[in-house]
Amino acid sequence: MSSPITSTSSLPIREQPSIFQQVGLLKVVEDSYGGVKVDVEEPMDSDVYVPLLRASMSQWRQQGVKGVWIKLPIKLANLVEPTVKEGFRYHHAESDYLMLVYWIPETPDTLPANASHTVGIGAFVMNDNREVLVVQEKNGAFRDKDVWKFPTGVANQGEDIWTAAIREVKEETDIDTEFVEILAFSQTHMKFCGKSDLFFVCMLRPLSLDINKQDSEIKAAQWMPTEEYMAQPYINKHESFKYVAKICSSKSRNHYSGLCSVPTMSSSGKKSFTYFNKLQL
């Protein structure tokens, strides 16, 4: 980790040299949108930090910087209040850091949005006897409800949808699977703290059959005849469950095609997966 203080900014100086270059400034990395990012890593007193921040802000203004990002690790929580007092707002936070931001220009800000969605998966796993893999949960919305449901879960940060589905089935039931298709998905808003959720129903093919349920979250797990699953009052009472059951039933008779996944490269060179209807391409 390097010191966050430097005697000159790493930005090209577009204006006349100013007095602020003589004093200490916060060390920055430029982004590709005319902004700068400060990664404060070492403990610092606010008495030291505030003059540095003010001098840096003056220089950034002169240089025509747009967005200023300051990332404060949680161990530097002492600098949150001083940063806010200088006019910064919160952008986002993770367990171990808080990101603050300041938009310098007079024009409306074009800063990237905060993440808005969690990603959930439900796994439709059917064996050769047309039985589906179902579980009863110990916690959450289905606790004490006598409902047999698909294994479900939340994708981890950085995890692909199809990978998350395979992982959750393995964790909850010990069944190995391979990904077939995304059959459908739902978007629901205001799930938690105003955030939305995208829930993907994934069809997986079982590669093993012996269930060994996880104890902490799962009350029971079994292979259940499709008809029995679909006849559950809860499934029929809830529209979204009914749709999913109908789609899965249709798929199980080869009357439905969802979206397969292929590895692709995004235009910025990042590995990604694209999901589309292969059958019809």
Add this chain to the structure above:
Amino acid sequence: MSSPITSTSSLPIREQPSIFQQVGLLKVVEDSYGGVKVDVEEPMDSDVYVPLLRASMSQWRQQGVKGVWIKLPIKLANLVEPTVKEGFRYHHAESDYLMLVYWIPETPDTLPANASHTVGIGAFVMNDNREVLVVQEKNGAFRDKDVWKFPTGVANQGEDIWTAAIREVKEETDIDTEFVEILAFSQTHMKFCGKSDLFFVCMLRPLSLDINKQDSEIKAAQWMPTEEYMAQPYINKHESFKYVAKICSSKSRNHYSGLCSVPTMSSSGKKSFTYFNKLQL
């Protein structure tokens, strides 16, 4: 806004009454997962806040509370450091508040995950002459590249995918459209600050034809013959663009079916949209 201080907790007291009920405690709302949430609204000095928090924590421990959530508006940034010092970690932040959390039990925490994804849309809009609506952008990754691309954008918090597509097309080109289908989507990781992105290609039907481009973001907009769009070197060089072009071309000849959207109600009674292959159901 009510005072965050109350003389008794709103939680049912499962243990013997303790001395902590005599002193001031932070006012809480219980969640359905055995947790409590504190919404600090009024300005408070840390000298007042810290004893309240400590007394409250003791009571919550006795009561078997699991997760403790503290929501601090940005105007109360002075309480961030004291809360962290009491062992809380960050959970998430929006522009105007920071959410901190503490998991009391010895067991691993089952707190809901922070939002992990932004949602982007690209709009495939084709007129009766088989021309597609394309734009050139002033900023971002496509600035100074001579590429004609679909209108794209980011879904606002709480906005449905199909609505976002219609809005972005209207904003960038003034063309009115109606939603047809989601043709494909991509999931890309590490887009911004470790977060992932889900990008949905939406087919929209134009309801108007006269382009009136937005000036701040859009350099140019036009209806372009499909073949010309697809012949662009950039499209052919990038795998994900090539897939999308192929899918859209196939769709334009009625050889492809994507996912339509139907309004549904989630099991928790929240309005949602489910996307599935209607043609095959």
